[in-house]
Amino acid sequence: MHSKPYVCRFPRCTASYQRTEHRRRHEAHHHSQGQSFKCTICGREFGRSDTHRRHMRMTHGVEEPARVKLACTDCRNQKARCQGGPPCRNCLRRGVPCSLAQESGDDGQQNEDDAQQNEDDAQQNDRSTDTLSVDQSQPPVSRSDKERHYIGLYFRQFHPHWRFVHQATFMQSAEAPLLVQSMVVIGLWLSNEDGAQSRAIALHEVLSSAIHQQKEIWDASESDDAGWFCSWPIPTYQAILLHIIFAILCKDRGALGLDLRPCLSPADADLLRRLVVSCKKLGMLYYPNMLARYGQTDPAPYVWVCIEEVKRFNIALYRVCRACGDTDDRDVLATATASNRGLRAQDLRFPLPKSPRLWHAMSKEEWVSAMAEGVPCHDLDDTLEREWISNSAHVLEALDAA
Numbered sequence: 045m046h047s048k049p050y051v052c053r054f055p056r057c058t059a060s061y062q063r064t065e066h067r068r069r070h071e072a073h074h075h076s077q078g079q080s081f082k083c084t085i086c087g088r089e090f091g092r093s094d095t096h097r098r099h100m101r102m103t104h105g106v107e108e109p110a111r112v113k114l115a116c117t118d119c120r121n122q123k124a125r126c127q128g129g130p131p132c133r134n135c136l137r138r139g140v141p142c143s144l145a146q147e148s149g150d151d152g153q154q155n156e157d158d159a160q161q162n163e164d165d166a167q168q169n170d171r172s173t174d175t176l177s178v179d180q181s182q183p184p185v186s187r188s189d190k191e192r193h194y195i196g197l198y199f200r201q202f203h204p205h206w207r208f209v210h211q212a213t214f215m216q217s218a219e220a221p222l223l224v225q226s227m228v229v230i231g232l233w234l235s236n237e238d239g240a241q242s243r244a245i246a247l248h249e250v251l252s253s254a255i256h257q258q259k260e261i262w263d264a265s266e267s268d269d270a271g272w273f274c275s276w277p278i279p280t281y282q283a284i285l286l287h288i289i290f291a292i293l294c295k296d297r298g299a300l301g302l303d304l305r306p307c308l309s310p311a312d313a314d315l316l317r318r319l320v321v322s323c324k325k326l327g328m329l330y331y332p333n334m335l336a337r338y339g340q341t342d343p344a345p346y347v348w349v350c351i352e353e354v355k356r357f358n359i360a361l362y363r364v365c366r367a368c369g370d371t372d373d374r375d376v377l378a379t380a381t382a383s384n385r386g387l388r389a390q391d392l393r394f395p396l397p398k399s400p401r402l403w404h405a406m407s408k409e410e411w412v413s414a415m416a417e418g419v420p421c422h423d424l425d426d427t428l429e430r431e432w433i434s435n436s437a438h439v440l441e442a443l444d445a446a
Contacts, residue, residue: 063425068272068336094279095337095350097218102346117143191224192216194231201234206289208356209282210349212406220279225251226286233294241294248290255284255315265321272327272336278354284319285361288312292368308368320365320387329358329387331394331432335424344421345411348402351422355397362387389437395428 048060050067061067082089083099090096199211209227216224225247232244255262262280264270291312308316327333334354338347365387397403402414 064332066425068332094220097215098213098350099342099346101213101215102349103343188216191228194228194235195224197231197234198227202230206360207403208285208353208360210353210403212411213349220283222251222254223279223283223286226283226290229290230286230293233290244290245294248287248294251283251287252311255287259318263318263322264325265318267325270322270325272330272333274326276326276328276337276354278357281319281323282357284315285357285364288316288319288364292364306368313368316364316368317386320361323358323361323387324391328354329391329393331429332427334394335422335427338422338424340424345415347422347424352397352403355394356403358392358394359397362389362392390434392433392437393429394433395431396433 048062050061050064052059052067052070059067059070061070083096083103088099090099195216203209203211209223229244229248229251232240232247262277262284264274288308291308292306323329334351338350369386399414399417401417402411405411405414
């Protein structure tokens with residue numbers, strides 16, 4: 045018998061470990077097949093852009109440098125704003141060769157696909173801007189200021205009920221646009237301003253199109269290659285969950301089944317199913333996989349925040365599935381295979397979130413005060429299986445069936 049029975053499962057790698065979670069951590073760190081984001085200070089690499097940004101802020105006290113976008117030659121000559129490429133959408137619209145495409149050496153079909161995506165994104169951004177426009181008789185207010193106002197409403201009114209976005213490390217300018225806009229939708233809805241709810245619904249429909257057009261980026265439900273070692277698109281998943289919650293809030297208000305559960309439209313139910321199955325396939329509901337994404341040299345508070353955010357997202361997703369139910373034959377969730385039907389307590393193989401005071405801390409003083417009670421470090425070698433929510437699944441599911 046091999047002295048270290050858990051051998052790395054990737055070809056030509058001979059690393060072996062005494063414990064299976066150590067092998068998972070090795071494979072996640074050394075064989076991740078997702079996009080890599082490298083820290084420009086210490087050289088560490090991350091599978092998620094938001095984790096990279098958080099590392100830069102919490103470990104080095106700096107923000108991630110803004111990416112420089114190069115303008116193509118034609119846009120520079122025209123003094124037009126270049127959206128990048130290759131090719132850029134302006135050159136595509138004018139029907140002229142784009143210098144960015146020539147410099148990249150990419151094949152024509154890939155250039156056309158990228159240009160079409162840029163065009164789609166630009167149209168979505170233009171429509172999003174329109175929904176946030178203000179009365180022209182009033183002093184002009186920048187879009188970022190309006191977004192900041194609605195995001196403030198989101199955190200003051202919505203966040204206390206759904207705390208799965210970490211407020212203290214959230215930065216509007218650095219976050220994924222889809223997440224920011226999903227939060228703006230809810231802030232708009234709650235603002236009680238004239239016409240705000242109709243504008244929120246309009247923006248919600250824009251985001252719905254964007255989510256469905258980008259399914260190949262986030263949807264792992266039909267992928268044969270998806271696994272725990274892939275990148276976890278947490279900000280995108282947070283945005284999609286907010287999108288579904290808003291659909292429950294604003295659509296068919298008051299329409300409940302006999303079990304007093306809200307009825308999702310077939311499209312929204314299918315979106316929820318895809319989100320749940322994607323999380324399962326990526327192993328996001330399994331605590332050892334959360335631990336495997338970090339190393340012993342990572343700062344304990346940083347690791348704690350990242351893992352707690354995943355745990356809180358999973359619980360919020362479970363709450364939404366539980367509220368909507370998966371037993372109605374009209375629901376798309378009920379037509380999925382038994383292993384992929386909704387999200388159940390038995391799927392939550394991780395401990396409950398801890399130290400809510402630390403999670404809610406907004407200032408350095410509040411953080412230090414909360415840490416005085418003890419830093420809730422995650423022991424990367426302890427899977428805490430005895431504390432997993434799934435251990436109590438029979439109780440929770442019995443209550444649902446009662």
